[in-house]
Amino acid sequence: MRKKLVAGNWKMHGNLAENAALLSALKPALAGIEAVVCVPFPYLAQAQAALAGSSIAWGAQNVSEQAKGAFTGEVSAAMLLDFGCRYVIVGHSERRSLYGETDELVASKYMAAQAAGLTPILCVGESLAERESGVTEAVVARQLDAVIKAAGVASLARAVVAYEPVWAIGTGKTATPEQAQAVHAFIRGKIAALDAGVADGLVIQYGGSVKAANAAELMAQPDIDGGLIGGASLVADEFIAICQAAAK
Ligand code: PEP
Numbered sequence: 001m002r003k004k005l006v007a008g009n010w011k012m013h014g015n016l017a018e019n020a021a022l023l024s025a026l027k028p029a030l031a032g033i034e035a036v037v038c039v040p041f042p043y044l045a046q047a048q049a050a051l052a053g054s055s056i057a058w059g060a061q062n063v064s065e066q067a068k069g070a071f072t073g074e075v076s077a078a079m080l081l082d083f084g085c086r087y088v089i090v091g092h093s094e095r096r097s098l099y100g101e102t103d104e105l106v107a108s109k110y111m112a113a114q115a116a117g118l119t120p121i122l123c124v125g126e127s128l129a130e131r132e133s134g135v136t137e138a139v140v141a142r143q144l145d146a147v148i149k150a151a152g153v154a155s156l157a158r159a160v161v162a163y164e165p166v167w168a169i170g171t172g173k174t175a176t177p178e179q180a181q182a183v184h185a186f187i188r189g190k191i192a193a194l195d196a197g198v199a200d201g202l203v204i205q206y207g208g209s210v211k212a213a214n215a216a217e218l219m220a221q222p223d224i225d226g227g228l229i230g231g232a233s234l235v236a237d238e239f240i241a242i243c244q245a246a247a248k
Contacts, residue, residue, distance in 0.1 A: 004219060004246040005160065005203050005226040007036035007121060008233025009061060009089060019043055023050040025236035030056055035243045036087050037233065038121070041075055044083035052084065059087030059118070062095060065108035067115075077116030088113045089228070091123045091143065093166045103146035111151050114158055121160045121228065122147060123207070124187070128167035136165075137186050144190065153194040160203045161187060162228040168208025170230055177217045177224075180206045184223035212241035219246045 014022070019039070026037070027050065038059045039047045047058035064074035080088055090113060091106035101109075106122070113120040124143040126136040140163070147155070163183050168175050175183075184204050192199035206218055207228030218224055226246050232238040 002201060002203055002225050003034065005034060005036065005205065006239075006243045006246045007038060007059075007087065007089075007160075007162075007205065007226070007228050008239055009038050009092070009207075009228055009230050010040060010233060011061065011094070011230060012040060013234055014040065014043060016043070016046065019046055020050070022234065022236055023047065026056060026240065027051065027054050029236070029240040030054075030243055033243050033247045035239075036121075038087065038089050044080070044085065048084040057086040059085045059089070059121075061089045061092065063088045063090065063109050063113050063118070065105060065112050067112065077112045077118050080118060081116055085118060087119050087121055087160070089121045089123060089162075093123060093125060093164060093169060097166070103143055104150070106143070107146045107150035110147050110155075110159070114151065114155060119159060121162050121205070123162045123164050123228070125164040125166050125169075125208075131165065131167060136183060140183060140187060141190060144187065148194070153191060153198055156191060156195075156198050156202055160205060162205040162207050163187060164207035164228060170209070172209050174209040174211075174214050174218075175206070177221050180208075180218060181221040181223055184221065188223050210242060212238045212245070215242040215245040216248070219248075 036057045038061045090109040095101045110120045124140045126139040130139050188199050203225040205226045205228045206224045210227045211232045
């Protein structure tokens, strides 16, 4: 039986004081519930100090595909490990669309993360134009195939996939539970065709305007195994309620 996992993506939000307040609210409220917060790089040490020994893991939102060297401004997977990270988001749609990350680059980042022992949270999802032109499954399949081709299907046993329809991210528009479930089932089926065991164990999160108010019905879907939460992960009560809904 898969365990549900909720991860927060703080994006480029927060400061020392706000983070301290948020983390100290999450820690007791989520005692015993596995959850993840993916924080900006400068706050990894703060997350580590605040969350060590708790059931909440922490991670980053991006990682270099390179191991080390003259790559100004980049952060390696080994550096993330130094700060106790267990997870890193790769291929978030904002990285793909705003910073030109290709499927191949995302696959390289995924492999760099795994090579260092981190669990990548691999984001896939279609834009509104892609959904409206009926190519949702083709887009998601292409994004997954790039990773499977580079790293092999077995690598997904050490990864989390997040289905995030781009039109639902930060827009207040959530995919209906049925729309999300259909794509989650497609993802699992596609992987099952290659390796049924990997597909069965794979945690597939849904992301896109998840809130306390809609979390329970999304999490009730058979192939939705948790969530990747943006805006609502910055509001303690919201994030706590989402994690509790997933844990039920
Ligand atoms: C995200 O950034 O991954 C996300 C899902 O954002 P939001 O929850 O704000 O839509």
